[in-house]
Structure formats: C-alpha cells, structure tokens
Amino acid sequence: xxxxxxxxxxxxxxxxxxxxxxxxxxxxxxxxxxxxxxxxxxxxxxxxxxxxxxxxxxxxxxxxxxxxxxxxxxxxxxxxxxxxxxxxxxxxxxxxxxxxxxxxxxxxxxxxxxxxxxxxxxxxxxxxxxxxxxxxxxxxxxxxxxxxx
Numbered sequence: 001x002x003x004x005x006x007x008x009x010x011x012x013x014x015x016x017x018x019x020x021x022x023x024x025x026x027x028x029x030x031x032x033x034x035x036x037x038x039x040x041x042x043x044x045x046x047x048x049x050x051x052x053x054x055x056x057x058x059x060x061x062x063x064x065x066x067x068x069x070x071x072x073x074x075x076x077x078x079x080x081x082x083x084x085x086x087x088x089x090x091x092x093x094x095x096x097x098x099x100x101x102x103x104x105x106x107x108x109x110x111x112x113x114x115x116x117x118x119x120x121x122x123x124x125x126x127x128x129x130x131x132x133x134x135x136x137x138x139x140x141x142x143x144x145x146x147x148x149x
Contacts, residue, residue, distance in 0.1 A: 001046070004029060006148045008037055009046070013145040016050040053144060056109045061091075063135060065116055067106040067123070070130040078127065085126040091119050 007027045011018060018026075024034035041047045056062065071078065086095050086106065094107040106123075110116045116133065123131065 005037060005041060008034070009041065010145075010148050012038075012047065012050070013148075016052075060111050061109040063110050063112055063116060064139070065108050065110065065119075065136070066134045067108060068102040068132040068134075069104040069106065069123075069128055070101075071103050071127075072129040073127065082126040085123065089119065089122055091115070 004027050008023060011023055011026055020031050020035050020038065023038070024031045027034065029037075038047070056064070071082070082104070086092050089108070091108045091110050092106055093109060096105045097103065098105050108116075108119055110119055116135075120131065120133075
C-alpha cells in the first residue's frame with residue numbers, strides 16, 4: 001500500500017460518498033487508476049464496506065450501554081447459543097470476546113431504561129453468570145476512522 005492508497009483510504013473514511021472523479025482529483029490520479037485502486041482495496045478486504053453513519057439520538061436511541069458479561073460455561077454449545085442470542089438483537093452493535101476479568105463486552109443502543117431492561121431480558125436467555133452495565137452519560141470522542149500512517 002503506497003501513499004496514494006493511504007490518501008484514498010483517509011478520504012473514504014471521512015466521506016464514503018465521494019465519487020471516483022472527486023477522489024481522483026484529490027489524490028491527483030486519473031479516474032481509471034483511482035477506480036482500479038479502490039477496487040483493489042475492496043477486493044483485498046482493506047475496505048470492508050461503505051456505509052452511512054446514522055445519528056442514534058435522531059432515531060430515538062438516546063441511551064448507549066456497555067454490557068460486561070461473565071460466564072461460567074466455556075464450551076462450544078454455550079458459545080453458539082450466546083452468539084445466536086446477540087446476533088438476533090438489533091440493539092446490539094458490537095460484541096467482543098475478551099481476555100481478563102470480563103468474558104464478553106457488548107455495545108448496544110436503546111431508547112431508554114425500559115428499552116435496556118427489555119434488551120437485558122433477551123440477553124439473559126443465553127444463561128449468563130454475571131451481567132454488569134455501564135451507561136454513557138457523555139460521548140467525548142467517537143470516530144470510525146482508523147489511523148492511517
């Protein structure tokens with residue numbers, strides 16, 4: 001990956017709706033060369049997808065919650081059920097299997113506290129050992145842009 005590829009990635013992270021023409025002008029290459037580079041970045045998996053980022057509050061999803069989960073069942077059957085439960089919940093945005101004191105960390109968005117309680121009731125169907133939730137009071141920094149150097 002060269003400097004031009006990195007410039008393209010930085011521009012696309014900022015605004016994925018930029019046309020190939022706009023991108024090619026900004027990195028000073030031809031449209032066809034730009035299109036080939038973007039295609040190559042997509043085919044190689046560097047660019048996973050191009051999406052629109054929505055404002056959760058504008059959609060009535062004003063409460064962000066981080067849910068820490070501990071389990072006392074470390075087997076394939078339980079893990080499969082847990083994956084199925086979280087994959088079926090639209091409010092769940094991210095799920096990570098962790099090392100350390102917490103087994104799983106979940107990021108979710110809900111309308112309000114009753115919305116969280118509803119989500120919690122669905123989550124516990126996975127037979128969880130311990131659930132702890134932290135609620136976001138203020139978002140200080142949020143970005144989807146990865147550092148490209």
